[in-house]
Amino acid sequence: xxxxxxxxxxxxxxxxxxxxxxxxxxxxxxxxxxxxxxxxxxxxxxxxxxxxxxxxxxxxxxxxxxxxxxxxxxxxxxxxxxxxxxxxxxxxxxxxxxxxxxxxxxxxxxxxxxxxxxxxxxxxxxxxxxxxxxxxxxxxxxxxxxxxxxxxxxxxxxxxxxxxxxxxxxxxxxxxxxxxxxxxxxxxxxxxxxxxxxxxxxxxxxxxxxxxxxxxxxxxxxxxxxxxxxxxxxxxxxxxxxxxxxxxxxxxxxxxxxxxxxxxxxxxxxxxxxxxxx
Amino acid sequence: xxxxxxxxxxxxxxxxxxxxxxxxxxxxxxxxxxxxxxxxxxxxxxxxxxxxxxxxxxxxxxxxxxxxxxxxxxxxxxxxxxxxxxxxxxxxxxxxxxxxxxxxxxxxxxxxxxxxxxxxxxxxxxxxxxxxxxxxxxxxxxxxxxxxxxxxxxxxxxxxxxxxxxxxxxxxxxxxxxxxxxxxxxxxxxxxxxxxxxxxxxxxxxxxxxxxxxxxxxxxxxxxxxxxxxxxxxxxxxxxxxxxxxxxxxxxxxxxxxxxxxxxxxxxxxxxxxxxxxxxxxxxxxxxxxxxxxxxxxxxxxxxxxxxxxxxxxxxxxxxxxxxxxxxxxxxxxxxxxx
Amino acid sequence: xxxxxxxxxxxxxxxxxxxxxxxxxxxxxxxxxxxxxxxxxxxxxxxxxxxxxxxxxxxxxxxxxxxxxxxxxxxxxxxxxxxxxxxxxxxxxxxxxxxxxxxxxxxxxxxxxxxxxxxxxxxxxxxxxxxxxxxxxxxxxxxxxxxxxxxxxxxxxxxxxxxxxxxxxxxxxxxxxxxxxxxxxxxxxxxxxxxxxxxxxxxxxxxxxxxxxxxxxxxxxxxxxxxxxxxxxxxxxxxxxxxxxxxxxxxxxxxxxxxxxxxxxxxxxxxxxxxx
Numbered sequence: 001x002x003x004x005x006x007x008x009x010x011x012x013x014x015x016x017x018x019x020x021x022x023x024x025x026x027x028x029x030x031x032x033x034x035x036x037x038x039x040x041x042x043x044x045x046x047x048x049x050x051x052x053x054x055x056x057x058x059x060x061x062x063x064x065x066x067x068x069x070x071x072x073x074x075x076x077x078x079x080x081x082x083x084x085x086x087x088x089x090x091x092x093x094x095x096x097x098x099x100x101x102x103x104x105x106x107x108x109x110x111x112x113x114x115x116x117x118x119x120x121x122x123x124x125x126x127x128x129x130x131x132x133x134x135x136x137x138x139x140x141x142x143x144x145x146x147x148x149x150x151x152x153x154x155x156x157x158x159x160x161x162x163x164x165x166x167x168x169x170x171x172x173x174x175x176x177x178x179x180x181x182x183x184x185x186x187x188x189x190x191x192x193x194x195x196x197x198x199x200x201x202x203x204x205x206x207x208x209x210x211x212x213x214x215x216x217x218x219x220x221x222x223x224x225x226x227x228x229x230x231x232x233x234x235x236x237x238x239x240x241x242x243x244x245x246x247x248x249x250x251x252x253x254x255x256x257x258x259x260x261x262x263x264x265x266x267x268x269x270x271x272x273x274x275x276x277x278x
Numbered sequence: 279x280x281x282x283x284x285x286x287x288x289x290x291x292x293x294x295x296x297x298x299x300x301x302x303x304x305x306x307x308x309x310x311x312x313x314x315x316x317x318x319x320x321x322x323x324x325x326x327x328x329x330x331x332x333x334x335x336x337x338x339x340x341x342x343x344x345x346x347x348x349x350x351x352x353x354x355x356x357x358x359x360x361x362x363x364x365x366x367x368x369x370x371x372x373x374x375x376x377x378x379x380x381x382x383x384x385x386x387x388x389x390x391x392x393x394x395x396x397x398x399x400x401x402x403x404x405x406x407x408x409x410x411x412x413x414x415x416x417x418x419x420x421x422x423x424x425x426x427x428x429x430x431x432x433x434x435x436x437x438x439x440x441x442x443x444x445x446x447x448x449x450x451x452x453x454x455x456x457x458x459x460x461x462x463x464x465x466x467x468x469x470x471x472x473x474x475x476x477x478x479x480x481x482x483x484x485x486x487x488x489x490x491x492x493x494x495x496x497x498x499x500x501x502x503x504x505x506x507x508x509x510x511x512x513x514x515x516x517x518x519x520x521x522x523x524x525x526x527x528x529x530x531x532x533x534x535x536x537x538x539x540x541x542x543x544x545x546x547x548x549x550x551x552x553x554x555x556x557x558x559x560x561x562x563x564x565x566x567x568x569x570x571x572x573x574x575x576x577x578x579x580x581x582x583x584x585x586x587x588x589x590x591x592x593x594x595x596x597x598x599x600x601x602x603x604x605x606x607x608x609x610x611x612x613x614x615x616x617x
Numbered sequence: 618x619x620x621x622x623x624x625x626x627x628x629x630x631x632x633x634x635x636x637x638x639x640x641x642x643x644x645x646x647x648x649x650x651x652x653x654x655x656x657x658x659x660x661x662x663x664x665x666x667x668x669x670x671x672x673x674x675x676x677x678x679x680x681x682x683x684x685x686x687x688x689x690x691x692x693x694x695x696x697x698x699x700x701x702x703x704x705x706x707x708x709x710x711x712x713x714x715x716x717x718x719x720x721x722x723x724x725x726x727x728x729x730x731x732x733x734x735x736x737x738x739x740x741x742x743x744x745x746x747x748x749x750x751x752x753x754x755x756x757x758x759x760x761x762x763x764x765x766x767x768x769x770x771x772x773x774x775x776x777x778x779x780x781x782x783x784x785x786x787x788x789x790x791x792x793x794x795x796x797x798x799x800x801x802x803x804x805x806x807x808x809x810x811x812x813x814x815x816x817x818x819x820x821x822x823x824x825x826x827x828x829x830x831x832x833x834x835x836x837x838x839x840x841x842x843x844x845x846x847x848x849x850x851x852x853x854x855x856x857x858x859x860x861x862x863x864x865x866x867x868x869x870x871x872x873x874x875x876x877x878x879x880x881x882x883x884x885x886x887x888x889x890x891x892x893x
Contacts, residue, residue, distance in 0.1 A: 011797065012704055019700045019712060022693045026765055027715045029741065033730040034722070076639045083632035095636070097877045101644055103819050104872035106826030106846045108853075109865040113647035116654050120360030120380075121858075123650065137361040148643055156819070160812050161777050171625050180627040195777040202773055205720035211829050212724065219361035220346040220353075221311065229723035234347055236725065237479040238319040239503040248726045255721035259714035351854045358856075376856050431837055433851035473754050474839075476832040476847060483729065483833070488736035488753065605855060611671070614839040 031252065037245040049235075049243035050250060057223045058231040059250060065139070065214075065227065066207035069146040073203055077154025078196075082184070084155075085162040086170075096159075102151045110148050111216025114141060137219035142227060145213040150203045157199030158192050165191055201262055208254055307340040310542050311533075313363035315350040315436070315525070316479065317500050321562040322367070328558060329549050333542070341542065349477060350436040357382065357530060364534045364543045367527045369436040371588070372596040374528050387528040396524040397550035398564035401585055402444040404515040405485065405494040405501045412492045416517045417448035421466040426491035428473055430481045432604055437478040437523075439604060441495040443593060444521035446603075447586045451519065465613050486512070497523060498579070499563035522585035525564075655862040666863050671839055672848055676868065679845040682756060683824030686763035691817045694771025695809075701772075702779040719768050724829030731762055732834045754836035759844065762831045763824040770823065771816030778812040811883045818879040822872045 038046055049055065080099060084092060102110065118124050118135040128135060135141045173183045189196075211229040218225045220234065228251060235244035314322055326343045333341055346353065346361075350369035357363050358380040368374055371394075377383050388394050406414050412425055420427050430438040445467055446460060453459035472491050475481040482504045485494040493515075496504070501514050527547050534540045549555050556566040560575040572581065586592065593599040603609045658666070666672060700706075701713050719727065733739050735753040737746035745752050752758055782805065790800040828846035836842040845868050852861035 015696055015700045016704060016706055018693070019697050020708075022697065023712050023715055025741070026768060027718050029734055030722075030727060030730040030765065031715075031718060033734055034726060037730075072639075076635065079632040079635040079639075082628060083636050086626050087629045087633070089629075089633070093877065093880055095640070096880050097873060098640055098644060100819070100822065100876045100880075101648070101869075101873065104822035104826065104876060105869060106828060106849060106865060108828055108846055108849060109651070109826070109862070109869070112853075112862070112865075113651045115359045116650040116858075116862075117647045120358065123653075125360065136359065137356065144643070148647070151643060152819075156815065157773070157777065160774070160815060161781060163811075164778065164781070164808075167626060174625055174627065180631075183626075184628075194780060198773050198777055201717060202720060202769060205717045205769075209721045209723050219313075219356045220348045221361075222345045222347075224344060229725070232723050233725045234319075236729070237316050237477070238347065239317065239479075239482075239500075239507055241507065245726070248723065251721050251723065251726075252718070255718055256714070258717070258721075262714075263710070349854075351856070355853065355856065431851070434847070434854050471838075472836075474837045476837060476850065480833055483732075484754075487733055489738045490736065490754070600855075606852075606857075606860070615671070 034245055034248055034252065037241065038249045040242060045242055046246045046249070049240075049246035052243070054223050054226065055228075055231060055247050055250075058226045058228045058247075061139070061142070061226070062208055062228040065142045065146045066204055068143050069150055069207045070200060070203050072147055073150055074154050074196075074200055076151070077156075077158060077199060078184075080155040081158040081162050081192075082188075084159060086167060099152050099155055102148050107149060107210070107212025108216060110213035111145050114144055114148070114217050136217050137221070137225060139225070141217040142214055142225060145217045146207050146210055149210050149213050150207045153203035153206065154196065154199035157195045157202070161192050161195040162188070197262065197265060201258055204258055205255055209251060307342045308539065308542060309342050309344055310365070310539055310546060311344045311346070311363045312365050312367060312546070313346045313353050313357055313361065314367040315353055315369045316347055316477075317497075317503060318367065318562075319345070319347055321559060321564065324562070325550070325555060325558050328554055329546055332549060332554075333545065343546075349434075351376075362533045362537070363530050364537065364539045365527065365529055365547055367525065369523075369525045370439070370596065371524065371526050372600050373436065374526055375596065377528075377530065382530050382532045383528055384531050388526065390529070391527065391547055392551055393567045394524060395526045395528060397527060397547075397555065397567055398525065398559040399567060399585075400498045400523040400525070400564055401516075401520045401583060402440050402495060402523065403498050403501050403520065404517065405482075405496050405504060405512050406492065406515050408511050408513055410513065410515065414493050414515060417445050417467075417519075418452070420445070420493060421463060421470060425470055425493065426472045427467065427470045427493050427495065428475075428481050428485045428491040429471055429495040430478050431474045431476060432610055434476045435478055437497050437500070438481075438495075439600075440497070440521055440523045442603065442610065443588070443599065444495075444517075444519075444586075447521055447590075447592060448517070448519055450592055461609065461613065464609075468613050498565070502563040502578075516580035516583055519584045519586065522587045524588070651862050652866065655859050655866055657859040658863050662859075663863055666860060667867055671843070672845075672864060672867075674840045675843045675845045675848045676871075678756065678759070678841070678843060679825050679868070680871075682759040682844070683763055683821050683827075685760045686767060686824050687817050687821035689760070689764050690767055690771045690820050691813060694768070694816060694820075695775055695813060697772045698775040698779055702776060716769050716772050719766050724766060724827070725833070727765055728762055728830030728833035731765060731830065732758070735761060735834065753834050754842070756842060758834040758836070759831055759842060762834045763827055766827050766830055767820035767823050770820040771813065774812045774816035774819070775809050778809050782808055814879055814883050818876050822876055825868060825872050 084096060115136055116122050118128060118141065135144065169187050170183050173187045178186070209229055211233065214227055215230055218227065218230055220226055220230060226234070228247065232244050232247050235247060312322060322345055326345065330341055330343065333339060350373050354366070354368060354373035354376050357366060357377050366374060366377065371388070374383065374387065378385060378387065391397070404414055406412070412419070414420065414425065419425065429441045432438040432442045445464065449460040449463040453463070473481070473484045475484055478496065478500055481494060482496065482500065484490045486504055486508055505512055505514065527550065529540065529543045529547065534543045550559070551568070553571060556568045556571040557574070560566045560571060563578065565579055566572045566575070572579070588599060589595050601608070697712070697716065701709060732753050735742040735758060737743065737751065742752045752761065786804050787800055790804055795803070826846060828850070831844055832847060835844060837847060845864065849861050849864050852864065
């Protein structure tokens with residue numbers, strides 16, 4: 001854990017004030033705007049919008065795609081970070097940049113690449129038709145697009161931390177006879193867990209909120225391929241502003257839940273760390 | 279430590295399992311997918327209920343209708359890309375033509391149903407602030423100095439193309455077909471445009487919520503929807519001339535034949551022309567194509583407006599109009615280019 | 618402190634194998650389909666598109682606004698991460714938790730709320746309107762939207778590194794009588810610089826592609842507030858798949874180049890820190 005030294009004086013005061021101002025202006029005000037719109041006419045219309053059949057279906061679909069995407073990207077992120085920080089190989093800089101591509105691609109294009117591959121115009125379409133498989137405009141497409149958009153998060157968070165640490169401890173573990181799995185589990189993981197956790201949290205939040213890419217591969221079939229963000233946008237475009245902002249509040253609540261989960265995890269982690277020290 | 283991380287992994291897996299939608303619905307009813315455009319949700323919500331009941335009564339079969347809404351061209355694109363619609367009910371004929379060119383709809387779809395396959399129509403009107411402080415009555419008032427106009431971008435919004443063409447039609451009459459003067463008028467009009475939103479809904483929000491501009495160019499039905507959300511702040515002005523917006527419908531032949539839903543799809547679109555279907559359209563602020571039913575709504579719609587169609591020699595149909603005005607390098611681009 | 622390239626550690630084959638196949642399936646193969654699509658255009662068509670004055674204007678707007686937003690976030694992200702890690706004060710947890718909000722909120726909702734706030738009748742826009750400054754429907758609006766969407770990148774990249782920073786060096790610096798500014802510049806900044814750079818480049822690249830929130834606030838007037846993703850969208854609206862993908866590839870190559878350069882600098886910096 002970081003060693004916290006409390007500084008006193010003007011620097012601390014100024015920095016905290018700046019942080020508060022920035023957060024208030026850029027984050028709390030927009031949030032207040034959303035909430036005030038959602039509860040404009042009290043709790044009843046809000047609840048009706050949220051418990052609507054299609055909202056519930058959209059929420060389930062969003063949860064499913066986000067969970068799948070986060071799981072796969074976490075697994076990938078760990079593998080990528082291990083390969084990149086622990087070994088020297090040709091084309092490493094290139095690989096790192098490729099991992100970043102999804103950030104550089106406009107979400108619209110991120111969706112389009114899958115449409116161009118698996119959709120009716122794509123080269124893989126005849127094969128998919130033959131085997132009666134549906135990827136685009138069905139759940140697999142949503143998952144793929146979400147994975148694409150959130151691919152770099154976990155890897156990106158772990159790589160700097162892992163790179164900043166030497167390999168001495170791991171080498172020692174291996175020399176003492178520990179296998180790959182054990183070395184990673186017992187030696188590496190404890191050091192990267194916070195970074196990993198940040199990565200997972202960013203990845204989950206982004207996966208739940210992703211709109212652009214998912215919108216291209218969804219087809220907007222109500223009750224079938226509409227995720228929460230799509231449902232929110234469609235409600236808005238159909239002149240149901242209140243319902244739209246009410247459903248958006250679900251996503252805000254999810255963000256808060258993720259935050260609480262993180263606190264619990266952090267607290268447990270700290271207790272374990274104390275135990276180790278003793 | 280490790281037990282903790284196993285829990286961290288197991289939790290989402292369990293959640294995912296629990297949340298996975300139960301897809302084992304056996305003996306599922308036949309499904310009809312209607313891919314439509316943005317503000318038709320209420321219309322088709324009510325119409326689908328009416329049609330499902332009608333079909334059950336006349337054929338004794340239960341059916342389920344899956345609905346999809348979005349920007350018209352975007353929706354057409356998803357059908358081309360493999361979104362398996364049985365029927366499309368879009369905003370512009372050119373969007374359905376694009377599906378036809380992709381080989382999914384057979385040529386001649388415009389003759390398949392009455393009135394060019396347009397069961398309901400609409401037009402472009404102005405939404406102005408209560409009391410009409412800038413006294414905006416006709417298209418000519420929009421180019422006056424100090425009048426702020428809000429319209430979506432014709433390049434990204436199907437609806438906005440109707441706005442543009444309606445203004446063009448007005449100017450063409452005014453200047454007696456002198457195209458240089460018409461373009462000049464259009465330049466003045468778009469110089470008054472304060473915000474060029476990507477879609478119709480964005481424009482309405484800019485005008486209604488954020489208080490920009492003095493007049494919003496909008497589809498009649500959307501103007502009524504905006505009015506319903508904020509009743510006392512705005513009023514609708516119907517200009518003496520405007521354009522006849524014709525949102526067409528069609529069966530997507532390839533999908534309907536593959537899924538064996540042709541009978542259902544045909545009946546679904548035909549029922550739009552029934553008295554019941556026409557009344558539902560009128561109730562949701564679309565002008566019924568059946569003149570007798572349209573008369574029932576004469577207090578809602580200004581039926582005396584002179585409405586020019588896209589097939590008028592002035593425009594020569596969608597394909598020609600799109601090519602001349604809206605494609606890259608077309609007249610609209612020239613209006614905005616610096617020279 | 619650079620990681621030594623190990624010959625004794627196991628798992629090279631499996632980790633690289635997993636990485637490469639995943640990246641190929643999710644990124645490379647689909648990207649290849651995209652390139653295939655734009656190939657229809659031919660080099661001449663591509664060149665005409667790349668030199669079109671309106672496309673160029675949009676690219677300029679997108680680049681400048683993303684750059685401004687990324688810089689703003691680098692400064693404030695660093696301050697946020699610093700105060701959260703180093704200080705204890707009321708509502709610290711709240712600030713910490715709110716940082717992810719921009720990811721959780723669908724971009725359209727963010728765009729709509731930000732526009733309401735910054736339009737000349739909004740809570741924030743009104744005082745500025747009195748001074749004659751337009752926020753929404755101007756370039757500043759685009760910068761605000763992109764800044765909002767990319768807030769988490771820098772803060773969350775720097776935070777883990779700051780948390781792991783060993784206090785020994787700083788204490789040594791203090792003992793040797795170095796001032797706080799000096800300690801920050803000479804000891805802390807080199808340590809967090811790679812993370813800072815990562816956050817900056819991610820925010821910048823993400824800003825270039827942002828569509829959902831920006832279109833509501835931008836005004837979207839050609840040559841002044843039109844962004845590249847909007848150009849791509851309007852090509853798609855005309856069913857011009859090849860041109861749309863070509864513009865996409867154009868911006869992709871540009872941001873790829875920037876990220877590649879940043880990654881190189883970062884490797885250098887890490888090397889430099891290691892040799893010290």
